[in-house]
Amino acid sequence: MSNDARLIDTHAHVAAAQFDADRAGVLARAAEAGVARIIEVGYDLESSRAALALAEAHPQIYAVVGIQPNHVHEAPEGWAGELHAMAAHPKVVGIGEIGMDYHWMAAPPELQERFFRDQLAIARDLGLPVVIHSREAQADTLRILAAAARGQPGIMHSFSGRWGYAQACLEIGFMLSFSGPLTFPKAADLHEAARLAPLEMLLTETDSPYLSPHPQRGKRNEPARVRLVAERLAALRGLPLDVVADQVWRNAERIFHKILPGG
Ligand SMILES: [Zn+2]
Numbered sequence: 001m002s003n004d005a006r007l008i009d010t011h012a013h014v015a016a017a018q019f020d021a022d023r024a025g026v027l028a029r030a031a032e033a034g035v036a037r038i039i040e041v042g043y044d045l046e047s048s049r050a051a052l053a054l055a056e057a058h059p060q061i062y063a064v065v066g067i068q069p070n071h072v073h074e075a076p077e078g079w080a081g082e083l084h085a086m087a088a089h090p091k092v093v094g095i096g097e098i099g100m101d102y103h104w105m106a107a108p109p110e111l112q113e114r115f116f117r118d119q120l121a122i123a124r125d126l127g128l129p130v131v132i133h134s135r136e137a138q139a140d141t142l143r144i145l146a147a148a149a150r151g152q153p154g155i156m157h158s159f160s161g162r163w164g165y166a167q168a169c170l171e172i173g174f175m176l177s178f179s180g181p182l183t184f185p186k187a188a189d190l191h192e193a194a195r196l197a198p199l200e201m202l203l204t205e206t207d208s209p210y211l212s213p214h215p216q217r218g219k220r221n222e223p224a225r226v227r228l229v230a231e232r233l234a235a236l237r238g239l240p241l242d243v244v245a246d247q248v249w250r251n252a253e254r255i256f257h258k259i260l261p262g263g
Pocket residue numbers: 011013041097207
């Protein structure tokens with residue numbers, strides 16, 4: 001029964017160079033594992049174009065386009081116009097990944113915040129959900145979202161943090177998307193958040209090629225392994241995999257509303 005679960009990887013970077021040698025095999029393994037949809041996410045204009053090209057080439061892939069905080073300082077003049085134009089494509093289902101990153105601090109916080117707010121506005125303009133990248137920047141991410149994104153549909157990608165932070169994100173109306181670290185035996189904070197949050201607000205992702213789940217931790221990740229994340233989530237909720245997978249599938253269709261049901 002559980003083998004029939006229909007899974008979705010809501011955040012992957014299959015266009016990454018790490019997959020150049022075997023991309024077709026990676027997509028075939030995902031399909032075999034029941035991963036019937038993949039959301040390919042950009043982090044700058046070039047990777048956003050690549051995400052869209054991948055989505056155009058594969059019916060099961062959709063694209064999210066945006067400029068991630070570690071790349072905002074490299075954005076060319078006119079980036080907003082190009083992003084806007086790309087996002088009008090029928091297979092672009094969201095704006096992301098966007099947000100704040102104080103771990104790498106590749107760009108000054110003020111510049112990160114300006115790009116974050118500008119892209120929240122583009123998403124609002126187009127009626128698209130936002131996919132949020134936040135690393136070691138919980139307070140500022142929450143401050144900006146509360147001020148600029150209340151009522152806007154959004155996802156905390158690769159959610160990491162305690163239950164209190166999860167609650168604050170849920171209060172703003174944002175979904176939590178769990179990735180490989182949910183499967184780590186010692187990730188007690190994540191386990192708690194995954195147990196306590198409403199199931200209608202949860203998603204599963206891989207962030208491939210990063211964040212490979214247990215027991216493949218440290219290896220190159222791929223969308224097929226979203227099954228390990230979904231299995232861990234099901235175990236934490238005390239529910240069968242197919243029940244959790246079905247709800248996550250519906251959650252993804254609800255937030256990524258440009259995905260046509262069955263498409
Ligand atoms: Zn990512």
